[in-house]
Amino acid sequence: MNFGLDRFIEAMLYRSPPYILEHVQLVLIPLGIAAAIAFPAGVLLTRPRFRRYTGRVMSVFNAGQTIPPLAVIALFFPFLGLGYRPALIALTLYALLPIARNTLAGLAGVPFEVKEAARGMGMTGWQVLTQVEVPLSLPVVISGLKTSAVLTAGTAALAALVGGKGMGAVIFAGINFFRVELILAGTLYIGIMALCLDRLLSFFESRITPSHMK
């Protein structure tokens, strides 16, 4: 395999860009669904009624994190088969964990006396949750979201393996045809996308956090 600059430029300018949108979808859709599941789940698990399950669920989450991303897709292959939708589902499952974990950690990190005071002043359980617990744990939740985003951006490349499209198609084409320029270009784009997402979320985070709590 040898590197050709013109072929690399060609890969960067023409071969890869058509896959950008696909790849962004492969990241944002699972991320959105994962957040929509993991965040409420984290909230539920910190409510008194369900708190006793927190330990068990946490350990499942932690164990889930240790399974390599490729294994997640491979594991679900028998049930979901091939294609775009199975890839989305596998990616969603993989993105769940950091968000749920950070939601739990964030909510657990809200000082007891602050919740106690809020309740003692006569805030309803819902008001304490929405006006005190969620705002105070949001920085931690968003950092989980960032972890998930970066993780999913990378893992989504594997979707191409099961026919799920995305930037992975460029990379695997490069691998199959011994074209290092394609591999490099695809990887570069994924890196840029991950970085952009991270920045975007950081910006969002800084907008909603009072200056002293960053």
Place this chain on the structure above:
Amino acid sequence: MIQLERVKKVFPNTAVPAVDELSFTVEQGNVCVFVGPSGCGKTTIIRMINRLVEPTSGSIFIDGENILQVDSDRLRRRIGYVIQQVGLLPHRTIEQNVGLVPRLLNWPEDRIARRVAELLEMVGLDPAEAAQKYPYQLSGGQMQRAGVARALAADPPIMLMDEPFGAVDPILRGRLQDEFLRLQREVQKTICFVTHDINEALKMGDYIVVLNAGKLVQKGTPMELLSSPANDFVKALIGDDRGVKLLDLTRAESLVADGSIKSPAVKDCSCFIDALQPVKMALEQMMKHDTDSVGIRRGDEVIGALTWAEIKKHIHRISGDEG
């Protein structure tokens, strides 16, 4: 009025009850001070009264109504609560923190603004300066005072104050106590006040409840506690200067005997105190002027004299052998 009837709290996984079969009543307009060593259950009692903790057994009544019959959020909005660890909301300004309960009660904004300014002023914080700050920008003592202001905000008829002045310096604490007592004479709230400082208890309380290990040891007025402590625990709590503390609570006029205006001591007096001042002041004056008698004045009129011998006799009479 707050009534506790055989209230007991055993926390899960603990062997001994945090509060054990406690019964007492705090009458409307009274300040009841809970005093006792760390871990004796003071905070737990307070938290049971506003239903942050449910008693294991026994019942609590507020104005005759069992608190279990009242919606807990609504109950808490009419009970001011100063929590021991302050617990200001870190993501809200002091203005928002103090205005929390009025906002929950849907007061109009201009009324909230006026109330917040008034309260900050009262607890010795400059409204112009402090209102827009976040809690982390205040000192511990300032945060604590903001916590007191927050509890007072909606003018609740009942206050639960868990060591409200614990973090402020002695001078300011004295001022806040005086301000509190002055205000209390006007507004006549029903107040449960927690402290582990016996001097604060003696100063603030209409009644004092002495607790140890979750049990009531003695309940009485400051005078009753000082003159007849129930046991060695209460004696130790009060300290070795029981006699002096008694004299601090005794007004000079109460020791001036009817005929003492004619006693020869009055003529010799080189110094005077006001009739309403504590007898302790008389002692102070005696030491300062190196004399055995102090004249007692009411306004401009001399009404009698107190002598060292009389004070000594009084202490012996009221506290038995000691003094």
